[in-house]
Amino acid sequence: MQEMVKVVVDAMGGDNAPAEIVRGAVDAVNKRNDIKVILTGKQKDIEDQLQKYTYPKEQIEIVCASEVIETAEPPVKAIRSKKDSSIVVGMNLVKKGQADAFVSAGSSGAILVGGQLIVGRIKGIERPPLAPLIPTKNGAALLVDCGANVDARPSHLVQFAKMGATYMEHVVGIKNPKVGIVNIGAEEEKGNALVKETFPLLKQCTDINFIGSVEARDIPYGICDVIVCEAFVGNVILKLYEGVGAVLISKVKQGMMTTLRSKIGAMLVKPALKKTLKAFDAGQYGGAPLLGLNGLVVKAHGSSKANEITNSIIQCVQFKQQQINEKIREKIMMQEN
Amino acid sequence: MQEMVKVVVDAMGGDNAPAEIVRGAVDAVNKRNDIKVILTGKQKDIEDQLQKYTYPKEQIEIVCASEVIETAEPPVKAIRSKKDSSIVVGMNLVKKGQADAFVSAGSSGAILVGGQLIVGRIKGIERPPLAPLIPTKNGAALLVDCGANVDARPSHLVQFAKMGATYMEHVVGIKNPKVGIVNIGAEEEKGNALVKETFPLLKQCTDINFIGSVEARDIPYGICDVIVCEAFVGNVILKLYEGVGAVLISKVKQGMMTTLRSKIGAMLVKPALKKTLKAFDAGQYGGAPLLGLNGLVVKAHGSSKANEITNSIIQCVQFKQQQINEKIREKIMMQEN
Numbered sequence: 001m002q003e004m005v006k007v008v009v010d011a012m013g014g015d016n017a018p019a020e021i022v023r024g025a026v027d028a029v030n031k032r033n034d035i036k037v038i039l040t041g042k043q044k045d046i047e048d049q050l051q052k053y054t055y056p057k058e059q060i061e062i063v064c065a066s067e068v069i070e071t072a073e074p075p076v077k078a079i080r081s082k083k084d085s086s087i088v089v090g091m092n093l094v095k096k097g098q099a100d101a102f103v104s105a106g107s108s109g110a111i112l113v114g115g116q117l118i119v120g121r122i123k124g125i126e127r128p129p130l131a132p133l134i135p136t137k138n139g140a141a142l143l144v145d146c147g148a149n150v151d152a153r154p155s156h157l158v159q160f161a162k163m164g165a166t167y168m169e170h171v172v173g174i175k176n177p178k179v180g181i182v183n184i185g186a187e188e189e190k191g192n193a194l195v196k197e198t199f200p201l202l203k204q205c206t207d208i209n210f211i212g213s214v215e216a217r218d219i220p221y222g223i224c225d226v227i228v229c230e231a232f233v234g235n236v237i238l239k240l241y242e243g244v245g246a247v248l249i250s251k252v253k254q255g256m257m258t259t260l261r262s263k264i265g266a267m268l269v270k271p272a273l274k275k276t277l278k279a280f281d282a283g284q285y286g287g288a289p290l291l292g293l294n295g296l297v298v299k300a301h302g303s304s305k306a307n308e309i310t311n312s313i314i315q316c317v318q319f320k321q322q323q324i325n326e327k328i329r330e331k332i333m334m335q336e337n
Numbered sequence: 338m339q340e341m342v343k344v345v346v347d348a349m350g351g352d353n354a355p356a357e358i359v360r361g362a363v364d365a366v367n368k369r370n371d372i373k374v375i376l377t378g379k380q381k382d383i384e385d386q387l388q389k390y391t392y393p394k395e396q397i398e399i400v401c402a403s404e405v406i407e408t409a410e411p412p413v414k415a416i417r418s419k420k421d422s423s424i425v426v427g428m429n430l431v432k433k434g435q436a437d438a439f440v441s442a443g444s445s446g447a448i449l450v451g452g453q454l455i456v457g458r459i460k461g462i463e464r465p466p467l468a469p470l471i472p473t474k475n476g477a478a479l480l481v482d483c484g485a486n487v488d489a490r491p492s493h494l495v496q497f498a499k500m501g502a503t504y505m506e507h508v509v510g511i512k513n514p515k516v517g518i519v520n521i522g523a524e525e526e527k528g529n530a531l532v533k534e535t536f537p538l539l540k541q542c543t544d545i546n547f548i549g550s551v552e553a554r555d556i557p558y559g560i561c562d563v564i565v566c567e568a569f570v571g572n573v574i575l576k577l578y579e580g581v582g583a584v585l586i587s588k589v590k591q592g593m594m595t596t597l598r599s600k601i602g603a604m605l606v607k608p609a610l611k612k613t614l615k616a617f618d619a620g621q622y623g624g625a626p627l628l629g630l631n632g633l634v635v636k637a638h639g640s641s642k643a644n645e646i647t648n649s650i651i652q653c654v655q656f657k658q659q660q661i662n663e664k665i666r667e668k669i670m671m672q673e674n
Contacts, residue, residue, distance in 0.1 A: 137584050147521060150529040184484060184572040192487040192569045217576035220584035232529045235521040236570055237577060239554035244581040247474050247557035248617060252589055255606075255613030262609035268602025269593050276592030280585060 004036045005320045006099040007313050008090040011041035011049075012068045013106025015303050018042075021105065022049035024309025029059035031310070035317060038099055040065045040090040065089035068106075071302065075109030079117055087111065091118040094295035101296035101316035103287060105304040112148050115290045115297040122325060124332040125292035127156045129231070130299060131164055132288035133172070134241055135280045136222030142168050143227045146234035146288065154198040157181070157228055158205065162331045163291040164226035165208045170322040171315070176209050177225035182233055183213035194230060202228070207331060249277065286311030289319065292328060296320070341373045342657045343436040344650050345427040348378035348386075349405045350443025352640050355379075358442065359386035361646025366396035368647070372654060375436055377402045377427040402426035405443075408639065412446030416454055424448065428455040431632035438633035438653035440624060442641040449485050452627045452634040459662060461669035462629035464493045466568070467636060468501060469625030470509070471578055472617045473559030479505050480564045483571035483625065491535040494518070494565055495542065499668045500628040501563035502545045507659040508652070513546050514562035519570055520550035531567060539565070544668060586614065623648030626656065629665060633657070 009025050011018045018041060025037045038061045039046050046062050067085040069078045082088060087106055091114045093099040102119070104111050112130065121128055129145030144160040145152065152160075161179050168177035181198060183191045190213065191199070202210045214223050216237065229237070256266035286308055287300030296319050298312045346362050348355045355378060362374040375398045376383050383399050404422040406415045419425060424443055428451045430436040439456070441448050449467065458465055466482030481497040482489065489497075498516050505514035518539060520528045527550065528536070539547045551560050553574065566574070593603035623645055624637030633656050635649045 137587070150521070182573065184487070184569055184576075195569075215576050216573040217580040219577065220580040232521055232532075233570060233573055236519065236553040236573060239521075239552050240556065240574060240577050241581055243554040243557040244578055245585060248582060248585050248614075250474070251613050251617055252610065255610040258609040258613065262606045265602040265605025265607075269599045269606055270602075272595040272599035273589065273592040276588050276595065277585075280588055 004034055005101070005317045006036045006038060007316045008038045008040055008063075008093050008099045008102045009309065009313065010086045010090050010102070010104035010106050011039040011046050012065070012086040013104040014300065015105075016305060017105065018045050018049050020304065020306045021309050022046060023053070023306035024304075025060060025313065026050070026053045026055045027306055027310040028313040029055050032314065032317065033059070035059065035313060036061070037313060038063055038090075038093060040086040040093075041068075042066065063089060063093065069110045071107045073107065073110070075107065075113040078107070078110050079114045087114050088118065091115070091297070094119050094297070099295075100320045101298065103298045103300060103309065103312045103316065105287070105300040105302055105309065108147070108299060108302075111297060111299050112290065115293050119293045119295050119297055122292050122294055122329055122332065124335075125328070126159060127152060128290050128292035129160045129163070130288050131160075131167065131291050132238060133285040134219075134238065136220055139222055140172070140285060141219065141222060141225050141227050142172070143229070143234050143238060144291065145229065145231040146238045147231050148290065150231045152194070152230045154194065154201055157194070157198045157230065158201050159292070159332070161202055161205065161208055161210070161226065161228045162335070163328050164228065166324060166327045166331060167289065167291060168225045170324055170327060171318045174225050178211045178223075179208045179226040179228060180211050180214035180224035182216060182219075182227060182229035182237070184215070186213050186215060207334070245280065286315045289315070294325070296325070341371055342438070342654045343373045343375060344653045345375045345377055345400075345430050345436045345439045346646065346650065347423045347427050347439070347441035347443050348376040348383050349402070349423040350441040351637065352442075353642060354442065355382050355386050357641065357643045358646050359383060360390070361641075361643035362397060362650065363387070363390045363392045364643055364647040365650040367392050369651065369654065370396070372396065372650060373398070374650060375400055375427075375430060377430075378405070378423040379403065400426060400430065406447045408444045410444065410447070412444065412450040415444070415447050416451045424451050425455065428452070428634070431456050431634070436632075437657045438635065440635045440637060440646065440649045440653065442624070442637040442639055442646065445484070445636060448634060448636050449627065452630050456630045456632050456634055459629050459631055459666055459669065461672070462665070463496060464489060465627050465629040466497045466500070467625050468504065468628050469575060470622040471556075471575065473557055476559055477509070477622060478556065478559060478562050478564050479509070480566070480571050480575060481628065482566065482568040483575045484568050485627065487568045489531070489567045491531065491538055494531070494535045494567065495538050496629070496669065498539055498542065498545055498547070498563060498565045499672070500665050501565065503661060503664045503668060504626065504628060505562045507661055507664060508655045511562050515548045515560075516545045516563040516565060517548050517551035517561035519553060519556075519564060519566035519574070521552065523550050523552060544671070582617065623652045626652070631662070633662070
């Protein structure tokens with residue numbers, strides 16, 4: 001029998017916790033029999049939700065945690081002081097090897113800090129980046145780093161490129177993924193100090209398919225599979241994607257409602273349009289993995305519904321079965337030798 | 338009689354030069370009698386275009402320039418060696434006070450370098466930023482800096498904020514414009530080193546309406562009127578705006594063409610939709626001013642058609658009549674005292 005992948009899920013994290021989180025966990029185990037979910041959080045709250053559903057009981061377990069880390073709390077202090085929070089308890093299970101992965105829609109800061117302090121980095125990894133998939137014209141690209149390490153150094157970006165390429169190849173299934181660095185022009189001499197220093201280092205990497213600079217304009221067209229950038233820039237890219245997308249869709253809707261003629265047209269267009277636009281919605285991919293840790297940590301959107309939690313949990317299976325961390329470890333060791 | 342505003346237009350710059358540039362100039366003088374356009378470039382090429390149109394002859398003049406700076410040329414070298422290029426000749430007219438403004442769709446690098454080396458900075462201005470208007474849900478916002486000064490310092494960003502606010506107030510007509518700094522979270526303690534250092538300096542400025550950090554997600558909603566950021570980030574914002582917009586529109590079109598039902602709907606929706614989406618197109622605003630120079634320099638898109646050139650020329654009138662540079666000079670002097 002196939003080995004079970006054990007995924008801890010923070011039942012208390014996110015705007016829609018615990019209801020949507022628990023539902024997401026139930027949906028995941030109902031879909032796949034190779035997943036065991038461990039829900040951390042307040043026992044009573046979790047049980048109240050679980051009793052609504054039918055699911056294979058042996059695939060969901062509760063581990064109690066009496067505290068909750070709120071979004072506004074300073075992350076380092078929260079991780080250190082709230083030892084019995086759903087995040088700290090959950091991450092400790094991964095640390096002790098009692099689980100393979102941890103999924104949370106809770107405080108980004110606490111997840112990033114906890115990932116480093118509790119789960120810990122793979123030996124040789126300098127900084128673990130947050131790496132969400134973002135939609136492109138005909139697929140998706142991995143954005144590393146989208147917010148974990150501001151003011152990163154060139155050596156960090158090189159590791160981001162390697163880890164990102166490993167993820168895209170083995171989790172998403174893109175053969176020899178194209179890696180690009182975000183720049184303000186296509187030429188090698190363009191850029192800020194960080195990009196100018198990083199560019200030649202990436203060119204020297206024989207274990208990735210580095211295609212050079214990519215301009216932000218070309219990212220949505222899917223010009224590369226792994227988009228390497230410093231966290232401040234990555235965060236701007238991720239959030240502007242969401243913002244421009246949302247405003248433009250609202251403009252399209254508004255435009256369709258301006259005349260009687262267009263209103264009739266809108267009714268006819270709606271179903272087909274909805275389907276196409278869904279392909280351009282970031283939510284479908286589940287959360288963003290924090291790469292380079294001794295175990296997988298996935299950060300889901302704070303606004304996650306059950307569907308994103310389910311996708312985040314299922315993502316962990318591929319990550320574990322493809323032995324992504326072992327592959328990252330190998331790449332980093334080769335780099336050091 | 339109202340004083341004429343003299344605008345030099347680089348007839349040789351951009352993908353559609355000289356045809357669209359000359360047509361844009363003709364349209365501008367046909368629209369307004371307070372503008373005089375001086376076209377710089379190859380006399381024969383310009384005359385061949387001009388003879389196609391009817392316009393008040395006294396409002397367009399040609400000043401010969403035998404050379405053209407190509408986009409791929411290293412900017413500093415090009416500005417120094419091609420003394421008889423349409424850009425250098427045109428900028429010299431502004432420098433000597435024979436014209437008020439210079440508009441070009443040519444090489445960005447050459448325009449930025451020429452602006453500093455030939456036209457020169459206003460005394461006290463450390464770095465002149467490129468400041469395009471970008472569309473928002475119900476209007477437009479000024480993005481400073483979108484590409485002129487990578488790796489800027491906090492004092493530069495403070496000047497960008499002041500110049501941007503002056504522009505939005507007096508050229509675009511937004512009373513007491515809201516100024517925000519691009520950040521990766523709304524809280525004051527968030528950000529990279531540059532933003533953390535700049536934030537308190539902006540808070541101290543009593544002459545601008547600083548609203549704090551803005552996340553990229555909120556920019557398209559029009560959360561502020563002046564968006565302050567370092568050039569690398571600004572360039573990513575500008576280009577991602579274009580990229581996400583273009584891909585999403587193509588997705589909408591594709592979605593509308595998937596079924597017979599949706600195709601019929603598309604025909605009905607099209608006119609209304611086109612109008613709404615036009616409001617979200619950056620081209621309508623004309624080029625981006627390079628703020629803080631002794632005279633106005635406007636960089637139009639390389640792909641500019643006549644319409645963008647006309648809008649860029651007309652923008653110069655408002656800039657001159659509102660005495661933007663005098664207002665910037667005052668603000669900077671107050672800062673120094």
